[in-house]
Amino acid sequence: MKDLVFDFISKYISLTEDERNAILSTDLFQSVKKGTVLLREGQKSKESYFVLKGCIRVYYIKDGEEKTTAFCTEMDAFTPHCVINKTPSEYFISCVEDTTLTVSNSEMEAEINSKFPKFEIMCRMLSEELLAKQRIDFDEFKTSSPEQRYLNLLQKRPDLIQRVPQHQLASYLGIKPQSLSRLRSRILEKSKE
Amino acid sequence: MKDLVFDFISKYISLTEDERNAILSTDLFQSVKKGTVLLREGQKSKESYFVLKGCIRVYYIKDGEEKTTAFCTEMDAFTPHCVINKTPSEYFISCVEDTTLTVSNSEMEAEINSKFPKFEIMCRMLSEELLAKQRIDFDEFKTSSPEQRYLNLLQKRPDLIQRVPQHQLASYLGIKPQSLSRLRSRILEKSKE
DNA sequence: TAAAATCGTTCACTTAAGTGAAGAAATGAT
DNA sequence: ATCATTTCTTCACTTAAGTGAACGATTTTA
Structure with missing residues (x-):
């Protein structure tokens, strides 16, 4: 370790x-x-x-x-x-x-x-590296919608979605738990088509 | 200088x-x-x-x-x-x-x-200082609405609102120019009451 | 200075997030 | 194992942001 x-x-x-x-x-x-x-x-x-x-x-x-x-x-x-x-x-x-x-x-x-x-x-x-990386994360957050942020997270840190409660993820994505739930089912519907 | x-x-x-x-x-x-x-x-x-x-x-x-x-x-x-x-x-x-x-x-x-x-x-x-400060800014952004973000900016960097074009400010606040315009007139209405 | 481009606001309409409530599912505690 | 709590989802409704278009106002540029 x-x-x-x-x-x-x-x-x-x-x-x-x-x-x-x-x-x-x-x-x-x-x-x-x-x-x-x-x-x-x-x-x-x-x-x-x-x-x-x-x-x-x-x-x-x-x-x-x-x-x-x-x-x-x-x-x-x-x-x-x-x-x-x-x-x-x-x-x-x-x-x-x-x-x-x-x-x-x-x-x-x-x-x-x-x-x-x-x-x-x-x-x-x-700290220079983290500063630059965090700025990119912040930029991505600012320039995308909640749905895009969720899909982005799914790409970059898929483990998080498994190991962390939804309502904590929601505020991490800048939305309410109900909205995350809705957004997820919306994505699911789309992928069925 | x-x-x-x-x-x-x-x-x-x-x-x-x-x-x-x-x-x-x-x-x-x-x-x-x-x-x-x-x-x-x-x-x-x-x-x-x-x-x-x-x-x-x-x-x-x-x-x-x-x-x-x-x-x-x-x-x-x-x-x-x-x-x-x-x-x-x-x-x-x-x-x-x-x-x-x-x-x-x-x-x-x-x-x-x-x-x-x-x-x-x-x-x-x-860079440690900027990293920590930027994290607070990011946190504030995540946990507040566009309107709160605008009011927050008005407090913290009032000069920006004067010296920068609205449509650039809008994406800085994570919204469209039309929404910023609307949001501003909404705030103006509220303050009249 | 006149024409062109950019910018800010407004409007009507669409889409999605916020809210409050209710119920099912999962988790934790005794 | 059962009860209680927390968590997740769904629903109906409200509020606000996105979209496309129109119209002055401002700025740029020729």
Whole structure:
């Protein structure tokens, strides 16, 4: 399982024995049960996540309703806004499934980065990449209809539709659960013809 | 005008005389006329932008229609996806107004970063910050209606509504120009009551 | 300055999403 | 195993966005 982290890192930089050990000595790995809440609204956290197995979900509670805005699955990294901004969190993060992930705190990261400048480079590359990728996702969202977004998701992350409850998917697609249900049956009708 | 860049940088790191000169020697600054296209679909570019004055616009052309997805104004940085990914660009970037900006290419950035590790740190901080901020914007977009998005924009970037054509704003809000027009008159009616 | 092109608004109509309610199905708890 | 809760779907109705067209108003360009 720990190899997955090193596989991931190797996409950006190559590590010496020392550097590998520095990471392993930090006791990053956690296994959490389905339903566990990792971060709550209002909380001040310094923790970043990297999902090895399972699925975590980012959601707001507005007018008593859950609004899901992100799912992180295998090999997804997530640093909450509150960590960067040092403000109370605007949202919750919880586990959709039993999940294995790394949890790193920002002070520890800063320490490793200053000890091994290579990590600084990796973090820069990774966040630049994620920024650009997220912008494309945002662009696709803006320029397509709910139905197109659903079909797009079916292409790009077919697993999500299986492993995640419909009503959570709905707000992820920017619509209500009833609309997702209707939209799905509309698509089904079309494909029959 | 060049001071603006150093004001911006000073939010992240402090510079020595040497470092300032390294930047100034790179001949980064450009003034471009309204309507100039900085990047075209299909093009392979290595250029990143930082707007000092004016406004640039990111847009796709799908089915012969322009779909605007971003506006960068004073103090906004933008690195196109194609620069990070080394693929042909999916979108166009052009100037909404006469614009003064810095244009830096990724090779030059890499050189400066390796010469002055401080810059590497700044780039990491900046892209982490933009990533987190953009995620919040995306979340807001997903969880609100076109009307709420418009009112939100009116709060956060009131200048945009003045300086940008309505039909470009419309796709930025994820709707058609006619819908934006209708939505605006609906809001006007409400405020009269 | 005159003609042409672009832009913003309005209208009538169509399509799809929001809402509230109801019921079936699946899930979780005791 | 049963009861309770949650989840998903369906329905009728409301609201708002998409579409195509028309018409000034503005801007561009020749």
